[in-house]
């Protein structure tokens with residue numbers, strides 16, 4: 239990545255002197271155990287119905303050559319994040335050193351402009367009631383486990399990933415594992431045309447999962463039923 | 475489509491569509507009241523249109539605050555230490571507050587009959603009123619990944635919708651004045667025509683857009699949303715009233731009233747379907 243590709247002043251990839259954390263998800267190694275999803279739920283007391291990370295899948299091919307394609311999802315900690323632009327009160331912001339996109343929970347007014355502006359559905363509204371945590375009724379999302387990373391740990395999902403499908407590190411450091419993986423492999427990011435410069439890189443992601451498809455017409459009825467129930471209970 | 479995925483909710487629910495509707499009408503009504511200082515045919519509208527505008531501004535403000543998940547923090551939007559001018563919402567908040575303040579001053583000048591200051595405030599207030607539909611349009615336009623929303627048309631379309639819906643409401647407030655009625659009829663025709671033309675280009679660019687736009691076009695033109703967008707918004711709420719207003723019946727009170735009601739139904743339907751249309755596809759992503 240070279241300096242001349244930087245489009246906006248907020249981008250820190252390739253900028254000397256600062257870290258730019260990134261995640262590489264090698265979907266060839268993902269077995270769909272959802273341990274990351276569970277670890278994240280446990281780490282943050284993520285309420286029912288909302289997710290900081292989730293692992294959708296799709297079955298492709300025709301019997302007997304079928305395959306389950308997984309695509310772990312989370313906030314992409316974009317280098318040029320539209321959610322930060324959209325927030326009227328700077329409740330969502332990007333840390334220059336590290337590139338984490340984070341939230342000021344005590345400042346968020348709950349206008350949901352950031353949710354509308356995120357092309358990846360990475361954001362959600364926290365419900366009114368939570369079991370152990372008193373942060374409620376504000377927008378939340380994945381933090382790349384900022385609190386763990388600053389203590390020298392990796393994010394909870396990376397720590398728990400049994401297939402070592404998720405790798406985390408500083409992409410501005412040429413010796414880091416993420417740098418090496420991105421340099422050596424063909425990688426994909428989600429919806430690159432949006433200019434968000436996502437910092438979750440996939441190896442071997444299937445296009446049927448990364449793109450919008452016409453199959454949206456065969457909608458997941460169950461997801462619709464669950465969404466309707468969730469809205470009825472005024473969780474958002 | 476995935477065999478397994480989690481569901482995602484829409485960021486902006488229907489309360490926003492009602493807000494767009496109400497605030498658009500409020501700003502147009504203020505504009506008509508302000509025009510009355512410069513044009514005699516608008517004179518019967520001065521007080522009535524202003525009062526209706528002010529009530530709708532208050533309703534719109536409450537709707538907007540009520541839709542925040544933290545309504546108590548709405549003042550954060552006025553905190554200079556927090557304000558982010560890259561966000562149209564920040565501009566919108568300032569626009570709303572300053573419009574409200576100017577409207578209060580305007581009220582006193584109107585009551586006093588102060589021609590000089592009344593005119594001045596009418597101009598300032600009209601510019602601020604114009605800002606309201608423009609900023610609501612920008613609220614949608616800035617989301618680069620949303621088909622239908624992310625077009626330069628949105629702010630202009632919202633101005634057109636504001637004028638046509640405002641004229642529809644104002645046509646009930648003319649106190650039976652021939653001149654004001656005919657001014658409102660003309661306003662509905664011209665702004666309704668402009669909205670119609672913009673909707674045609676919107677449909678064209680959406681239908682021939684990328685994958686997201688194309689799928690959104692199909693959502694907007696089929697099923698329940700199709701009924702709302704095409705049936706109520708474009709046919710019943712834009713085309714029929716224009717035809718009605720052009721017909722001899724449209725010059726009579728009953729024709730104009732019918733056209734106004736249809737325009738209001740259409741104005742709400744269009745705002746609702748544009749707001750929802752831009753969000754459906756992504757909830758499945």
Ligand code: SF4
Pocket residue numbers: 312313314315316319320321322339355356357358359360361379434
């Ligand atoms: S993925 Fe969404 S929430 Fe995360 S930084 Fe990008 S735009 Fe913001």
Ligand code: SF4
Pocket residue numbers: 324325326327328329330341345346347348349350351352353377
């Ligand atoms: S919901 Fe909160 S974080 Fe999101 S844009 Fe509004 S104030 Fe900012």
